[in-house]
Amino acid sequence: MSWSVLRLDEVAEVVAGNPAPQESGDFVEDGYLFIRMQDVGREHRTADLRTSTDRVGDESVSKYRLRLFPVGSVLIPKSGASVNLNHRAMLGCEAYVVSHLAVIVPNKEKLLPEYLYYWSLSYDPRSQAQTTSLPSLPLSLIKAALMPMPPLSEQRRIVDILSRAEGIVRLRRDAEKKAAELIPALFLDMFGDPATNPKGWTTAPFGAIGTLDRGKSRHRPRDAAELYGGAYPFIQTGDVANSGGRITGYTTTYSELGLAQSRLWPRGTLCITIAANIAKTGVLDFDSCFPDSVVGFLPGELVRTEYVQSWLGFLQPTLEANAPQAAQKNINLEILRNLPVPVPPLDLQNVFDQRCAEIFSIQTQQTTATAKAQATFDALLAQVFG
Missing domain, CATH: 3.90.220.20 (DNA methylase specificity domains)
Structure with a gap:
């Protein structure tokens, strides 16, 4: 009707x-x-x-x-x-x-x-x-x-269907939030609060436990079309900040000319933002270039990437709050290099790394389930309201 x-x-x-x-x-x-x-x-x-x-x-x-x-x-x-x-x-x-x-x-x-x-x-x-x-x-x-404008009785039926579908989306999002809290809780349980280092781990400067360098993009004109459209992924600050900890996709690529004025970082690099969004992190799921507003970290023999990423997660609010601001907030690479990192035994970090992998698997499933629930709700809205 x-x-x-x-x-x-x-x-x-x-x-x-x-x-x-x-x-x-x-x-x-x-x-x-x-x-x-x-x-x-x-x-x-x-x-x-x-x-x-x-x-x-x-x-x-x-x-x-x-x-x-x-x-x-x-x-x-x-x-x-x-x-x-x-x-x-x-x-x-x-x-x-x-x-x-x-x-x-x-x-x-x-x-x-x-x-x-x-x-x-x-x-x-x-x-x-x-x-x-x-x-x-x-x-x-x-x-x-x-x-x-259907009759009120039909409106009630539609509201009932949509509220149920929306409720499923809400439950999925709540589950995602709870899953996101697992790794920080695990870190605190295994290693203690990095701000106070209650377990007394030996510390070392961040710059001494691996390779820590800015990305590179020497060619400043952003409309230089010849630098883009090739086979080499190019990610930027927003891609890192919005990654949820894992950088799994990209929308921009460099050509051979673009690569020549940049640097290709390997899969597994921990990317750290130092401009606009401060100390947001994401681990590369593919080889990629990035500009100097992003710092790349490759671990040495004393640390594992998951450990360092979680450690930075606890420091991020303080680093952002204290970052100097001109046109936009930024922090100097030397500030990062001099941060004292508690260094627990590697076997303990390996256990943490394995548990993080299990948690990430759960988070991926939760994200997929949320996307499906949202798609169902959106489809129902479109069916009713066109």
């Missing part, structure tokens, strides 16, 4: 939130939620938003004539960089909302809030956003969006 297709403003009220109070005294510790863009962005997508950084009291509500939005209101970014990130949220409790967010309040006689939320996940107006210095979505554009 075909369903009617209606404009969003025929079945819901579409408005903007309120301008944010500007004085520090306008906010209180124990007041009503005041939802800002970052509160939505922190969740990316949630059907139960109940937290905010800022809260307002009765005095501010009266002073600024703020509107309280009901449970089940759906929030869509309408101005700023968040428009391009497609964040979505549904209020799990009453809240005040900033004006950068469009608030959609469903007419519950025609539209279930949960059905509206799932529709919003399929609604992607980014190509229609007006772009000046920052993208913006006029409320008129959101109001005119078209929505398939």
Whole structure:
């Protein structure tokens, strides 16, 4: 049976939130939620938003004539960089909302809030956003969006199916997070906190336990087409930072000319970022070149790569927090070379290395399962909302 297709403003009220109070005294510790863009962005997508950084009291509500939005209101970014990130949220409790967010309040006689939320996940107006210095979505554009409108009974059935599928995705992601905590926990159990070295391991400078050098890309013009499109992988800072610890793919390659002005590092190299993203790491799954914003490490006889990578993982927040910043954060190679590394017995590192391999196998399975669950959910959304 075909369903009617209606404009969003025929079945819901579409408005903007309120301008944010500007004085520090306008906010209180124990007041009503005041939802800002970052509160939505922190969740990316949630059907139960109940937290905010800022809260307002009765005095501010009266002073600024703020509107309280009901449970089940759906929030869509309408101005700023968040428009391009497609964040979505549904209020799990009453809240005040900033004006950068469009608030959609469903007419519950025609539209279930949960059905509206799932529709919003399929609604992607980014190509229609007006772009000046920052993208913006006029409320008129959101109001005119078209929505398939089955009867409420059918909406309930659809919501039930989609919520089950989304629940599976959520469980898979939770399992991934728990798996990601296994290696740091194992490291602490076997070697202790590297910041305090409670087991009293002998230490050595990072630069003395293996080869530690910058990548190389002498030819600076980035539009030099003759350097690219060959057989030699070329990875950059973002590839390392987003690798999850294992660099398994690449999108850019060097030609013979590109290779001649760079250096090909072997599979198994530990890549360490030293610009923008500080001390993020990934192990190469293939031979590759990389620029001087990435440092490569090849272990000597005293250490194993997995051990060094995990050790750096504990130091990463401190290194990033203390990195000097001009146009972007960066750290000097000498800082890395002089870091004291606790060096436990090699046989203990070998045991750690083997257990890490087993954990990585579990993580790979978890990642695959999450991707399949997400694909199923996305397919269901597309089937319902086109």
